[in-house]
Amino acid sequence: xxxxxxxPWAGPLGLYxxxxxxxxxxxxxxxxxxxxxxGIAVSLARGPVSALVALAVAVLAQLVxxxxxxxxxxxxxxxxxxxxxxxxxxxxxxxxxVGLEVVLDIVALVLLATIVTAxxxxxxxxxVLARLARPLRHVGLSPETFALACGLFLxxxxxxxxxxxxxxxxxxxxxxxxxxxxxxxxxxxRMVAHARATGDALAARGLGED
Amino acid sequence: MIELDDVLxxxxxxxPAGDADRVVRLLGPVTLRLTERRIAVIGAxxxxxxxxxxxxxxxxxxxxxxxxxxxxxxAVDGRAVRRRVGFVFTNPDAQIVMPTPLEDVALSLRRLxxxxxxxxxxxxxxxxxxxxEDRAEVPAHxxxxxxxxxxxxxxxxAVEPAILVCDEPTTLLDLRWRTVVDDLLDGLDQQVxxxxxxxxxxxxxDRVLVVDRGRVxxxxxxxxxxxxxxxxxxxxxx
Numbered sequence: 240x241x242x243x244x245x246x247p248w249a250g251p252l253g254l255y256x257x258x259x260x261x262x263x264x265x266x267x268x269x270x271x272x273x274x275x276x277x278g279i280a281v282s283l284a285r286g287p288v289s290a291l292v293a294l295a296v297a298v299l300a301q302l303v304x305x306x307x308x309x310x311x312x313x314x315x316x317x318x319x320x321x322x323x324x325x326x327x328x329x330x331x332x333x334x335x336x337v338g339l340e341v342v343l344d345i346v347a348l349v350l351l352a353t354i355v356t357a358x359x360x361x362x363x364x365x366x367v368l369a370r371l372a373r374p375l376r377h378v379g380l381s382p383e384t385f386a387l388a389c390g391l392f393l394x395x396x397x398x399x400x401x402x403x404x405x406x407x408x409x410x411x412x413x414x415x416x417x418x419x420x421x422x423x424x425x426x427x428x429r430m431v432a433h434a435r436a437t438g439d440a441l442a443a444r445g446l447g448e449d
Numbered sequence: 450m451i452e453l454d455d456v457l458x459x460x461x462x463x464x465p466a467g468d469a470d471r472v473v474r475l476l477g478p479v480t481l482r483l484t485e486r487r488i489a490v491i492g493a494x495x496x497x498x499x500x501x502x503x504x505x506x507x508x509x510x511x512x513x514x515x516x517x518x519x520x521x522x523x524a525v526d527g528r529a530v531r532r533r534v535g536f537v538f539t540n541p542d543a544q545i546v547m548p549t550p551l552e553d554v555a556l557s558l559r560r561l562x563x564x565x566x567x568x569x570x571x572x573x574x575x576x577x578x579x580x581x582e583d584r585a586e587v588p589a590h591x592x593x594x595x596x597x598x599x600x601x602x603x604x605x606x607a608v609e610p611a612i613l614v615c616d617e618p619t620t621l622l623d624l625r626w627r628t629v630v631d632d633l634l635d636g637l638d639q640q641v642x643x644x645x646x647x648x649x650x651x652x653x654x655d656r657v658l659v660v661d662r663g664r665v666x667x668x669x670x671x672x673x674x675x676x677x678x679x680x681x682x683x684x685x686x687x
Binding site: 254255257360361362363365366383387390391393397398401433436437439440441442443444445446 | 535538542543547549552559590
């Protein structure tokens with residue numbers, strides 16, 4: 240007997256979870272600034288103790304946001320696998336303290352970023368990003384287009400996952416489940432086609448033309 | 450009103466001989482005045498229907514001739530034309546660009562001078578109009594195919610375009626969702642141009658264009674146009 244099917248993984252970022260917590264009501268600009276400060280602090284602070292503090296802050300933010308744990312932990316699993324490999328390499332290269340620090344730092348920052356996107360509507364994020372990007376006008380770039388590109392990044396993660404899963408299923412159906420080429424090449428081709436179709440759709444909606 | 454005057458669309462195509470790409474004719478010459486409220490475009494795959502549809506909001510520009518929408522030339526006033534002409538694609542996945550339905554509709558509304566609260570309210574109202582109010586904040590990728598097509602329609606219609614062009618909007622849908630989308634399109638106040646393989650939907654149009662090998666080979670009332678199309682398809686089988 241198999242377990243019930245799950246919805247396709249949507250990636251660690253990009254899914255707003257409706258709520259009324261303090262973090263949901265906090266201005267998006269403040270949350271982005273907080274995330275930037277956390278990123279700088281984590282980069283500057285050295286040692287596993289400071290990394291543990293960063294993780295504790297991230298966990299506290301998660302509790303305050305009242306976003307269900309399964310929404311964030313499921314998204315973090317992929318990150319954990321990749322970060323563990325990086326941590327093991329750092330442990331071998333520079334010792335256990337550095338390895339542990341790297342793992343905890345990255346998990347803390349990804350968790351914080353997840354909480355920011357889970358408690359902020361994409362529309363509100365676009366608003367802030369467009370405001371922050373105003374100086375780009377001086378070099379001929381549209382702030383709205385810059386913000387839209389960031390928004391598209393959030394949407395592209397579940398599409399990428401879905402496309403890869405479909406390519407994997409198609410490879411399995413043809414008995415090619417052991418061939419990475421049978422998954423990677425169709426995934427890449429379909430993502431390029433998707434990017435072109437999305438470009439057409441944006442143009443048709445008159446978006447990104449300002 | 451949409452006017453196409455001696456429009457020709459060409460494209461580069463790889464030369465089988467391996468030399469430089471050659472230029473091929475995709476559509477035209479076409480001259481049309483589209484004034485009816487419901488217009489259907491039918492034809493075989495690869496006949497040029499989608500190219501014709503894409504001309505109407507400036508997604509494709511003619512190599513020669515002009516396309517005008519309410520007097521605006523798509524080659525000159527592309528932005529203004531796209532504000533007047535909404536476009537719905539076959540596959541809604543390419544059209545939905547935000548993580549949730551509410552955010553996707555709100556993205557369309559960013560073109561309008563609205564505050565964030567007004568935009569939120571307008572987006573919710575647009576979703577309610579299409580029966581998606583209870584799906585407003587779920588991830589867009591978990592919606593059914595029919596719901597995603599409704600969302601694509603909601604996102605386009607939220608800004609109240611004067612004309613709606615749909616490129617095979619029901620091709621990927623089952624009978625239930627096809628009926629839902631067809632009924633919605635039938636009930637719109639806008640002028641609607643639909644590219645379709647659904648001859649029942651075409652039969653309800655005021656005017657039907659039959660496209661074959663890049664030319665409009667029949668233009669008239671649905672009965673005669675559909676009969677012409679059937680005869681055309683039969684001749685291909687023979």
